[in-house]
Amino acid sequence: MQIGTSGIQIASQTTPNHLEILTPEALQFLKSLHTKFNSTRKQLLQQRNIRQQEINDGKLPTFLKETEHIRNSEWTVSPIPNDLLDRRVEITGPVDRKMIINALNSGAKVFMADFEDANSPTWENALDGQINLRDAVNKTISYEGPNGKTYQLKSNVATLVVRPRGWHLEEKHLLVENEPMSGSLVDFGLYFFHNAKALMDRGSGPYFYLPKMESHLEARLWNDVFIYAQQYLGVPKGTIKATVLIETILAAFEMDEILYELREHSAGLNCGRWDYIFSYIKKLRHQKDVILPDRALVTMTVPFMRSYSLLAIQTCHRRNVHAIGGMAAQIPVKNDDEANRLAFEKVRNDKEREANDGHDGTWVAHPGLVPVAMEVFDKVMSGKNQIDRKREDVHVTAENLLEVPKGEITEDGLRTNINVGIQYIESWLCGRGAAPIHHLMEDAATAEISRAQIWQWIRHPKGQLKDGRDVTFELVEQLKQEELQKIKQQLGSERFNSGRFSEAVALFDQLIAQEEFADFLTLRGYEIL
Numbered sequence: 001m002q003i004g005t006s007g008i009q010i011a012s013q014t015t016p017n018h019l020e021i022l023t024p025e026a027l028q029f030l031k032s033l034h035t036k037f038n039s040t041r042k043q044l045l046q047q048r049n050i051r052q053q054e055i056n057d058g059k060l061p062t063f064l065k066e067t068e069h070i071r072n073s074e075w076t077v078s079p080i081p082n083d084l085l086d087r088r089v090e091i092t093g094p095v096d097r098k099m100i101i102n103a104l105n106s107g108a109k110v111f112m113a114d115f116e117d118a119n120s121p122t123w124e125n126a127l128d129g130q131i132n133l134r135d136a137v138n139k140t141i142s143y144e145g146p147n148g149k150t151y152q153l154k155s156n157v158a159t160l161v162v163r164p165r166g167w168h169l170e171e172k173h174l175l176v177e178n179e180p181m182s183g184s185l186v187d188f189g190l191y192f193f194h195n196a197k198a199l200m201d202r203g204s205g206p207y208f209y210l211p212k213m214e215s216h217l218e219a220r221l222w223n224d225v226f227i228y229a230q231q232y233l234g235v236p237k238g239t240i241k242a243t244v245l246i247e248t249i250l251a252a253f254e255m256d257e258i259l260y261e262l263r264e265h266s267a268g269l270n271c272g273r274w275d276y277i278f279s280y281i282k283k284l285r286h287q288k289d290v291i292l293p294d295r296a297l298v299t300m301t302v303p304f305m306r307s308y309s310l311l312a313i314q315t316c317h318r319r320n321v322h323a324i325g326g327m328a329a330q331i332p333v334k335n336d337d338e339a340n341r342l343a344f345e346k347v348r349n350d351k352e353r354e355a356n357d358g359h360d361g362t363w364v365a366h367p368g369l370v371p372v373a374m375e376v377f378d379k380v381m382s383g384k385n386q387i388d389r390k391r392e393d394v395h396v397t398a399e400n401l402l403e404v405p406k407g408e409i410t411e412d413g414l415r416t417n418i419n420v421g422i423q424y425i426e427s428w429l430c431g432r433g434a435a436p437i438h439h440l441m442e443d444a445a446t447a448e449i450s451r452a453q454i455w456q457w458i459r460h461p462k463g464q465l466k467d468g469r470d471v472t473f474e475l476v477e478q479l480k481q482e483e484l485q486k487i488k489q490q491l492g493s494e495r496f497n498s499g500r501f502s503e504a505v506a507l508f509d510q511l512i513a514q515e516e517f518a519d520f521l522t523l524r525g526y527e528i529l
């Protein structure tokens, strides 16, 4: 344990490289963020529990009475900086050095560097990620792969946007009076402290994506953090721009309010579809009529998902700001032309729907998908965005946002959830937060859906397979053993035995077995990471 002049305890080994990030000045800034904002963060997390209890007791999510005046009055967010006006294709990825270079070079307009869903928050990833981002901002980043391939930035690169961890996650390696710091404040604080001025000197700025919020009060906390951070560094108010992911069912009812809280710092909203599905299951898990079919059937075209995406477009455009679409999980399929063609077709269809509906841009998970998304948006969007399409024809009600989709639960769907849930957790425990599994991009959000569905299907009176069998612990256990054999065969015994599969299975079992639904698998996982 090291204690520096800031009074922050560093509960892990640090390399000389890491100390370039954990400077006394940066730690002092982190400590001031902690002192000012951590107790509010904790109160807001407490509020989440209270709200969950209310939902369990039958008080379903709806638009807030007390903020009606915000929804009903005319206001817009502050103007958007030039390098965020055209966001038609955004690539995302973890803060891995090679991938940062590939993503910035990919031809996408924006790259979201991810400390959240796509990152396993090991201490090394957290700090190496900051080093990589600093070098990317300074344009000095380079990398040499094990095969000797070298990587460096092209002259024209994507605009960089960083997604810090959500409010629920902590950084256990940085403590103030034995209390872990907030992962959000650490990721935000280090990136902002080291890069804000360099970004501004290059005509850009400190831009963020904000994940997993459940209320406008959580957005207010981010706004307060931004105001304080800008003052601290002597940066003009409004320099920070943040796009909020609408990826919880509760935030869908507070889109206007979230934009309003952040109106001087807002760069719009994004439809984080995978966490949104997870949140729908999580928040409504005790409602007797709410149950989702196989994960593969919960697409963006089912009514509750379509409604939320249309509402995001309408809300953002009314406030003169971007509404970014979401992530199609398909990635290129190697060595199978037909499967690859189908994957691209699915991505194209998804992007066509988004562009035609009025989204101003979209996400892709892989550089190979940038051209197809670009082609679709180029065709539909002649300007830099389509904010002037106000979509006043859209009418979304609370009932639309909550509508339960139809469809069946199948043995295949259950098997896939077990297989993917375990494989993803294992990957995360090994330090890889995004993984290609069965030709799909899996990350913390998609894996949450898999384990949440199994938890709910076992307990819900309608948790029955299409063939009439109940989803039970015994059935899950039997299928799990079979799926583990398949995984072992597919990966080979060496990889299987040298990995962290036994811990992944233990965590997966715990998440399914525990009566009290675990809020996030990453919270449980972090205890053993």
Ligand SMILES: CC(=O)SCCNC(=O)CCNC(=O)[C@H](O)C(C)(C)COP(=O)(O)OP(=O)(O)OC[C@H]1O[C@@H](n2cnc3c(N)ncnc32)[C@H](O)[C@@H]1OP(=O)(O)O
Residues within 6 Å of the ligand: 091, 092, 093, 094, 098, 099, 100, 102, 103, 114, 117, 118, 274, 275, 327, 331, 332, 364, 365, 366, 367, 434, 435, 436, 440, 441, 442, 443, 445, 446
């Ligand atoms: C729900 C959500 O939150 S979505 C947002 C969060 N999730 C993500 O960001 C996931 C992003 N995607 C990825 O991480 C990756 O595409 C994966 C893990 C799914 C697959 O990665 P790989 O197995 O490496 O794919 P593949 O072998 O096809 O990669 C080919 C090349 O593209 C690169 N690449 C793949 N995806 C990305 C990416 N998202 N960003 C940058 N480079 C990438 C690889 O590094 C590799 O580079 P190389 O040829 O120079 O070695």
Ligand SMILES: O=CC(=O)O
Residues within 6 Å of the ligand: 117, 245, 247, 271, 272, 273, 274, 275, 276, 326, 327, 445
């Ligand atoms: O963060 C994005 C999502 O879909 O979840």
Ligand SMILES: [Mg+2]
Residues within 6 Å of the ligand: 117, 211, 212, 245, 247, 272, 274, 275, 445
């Ligand atoms: Mg997400």
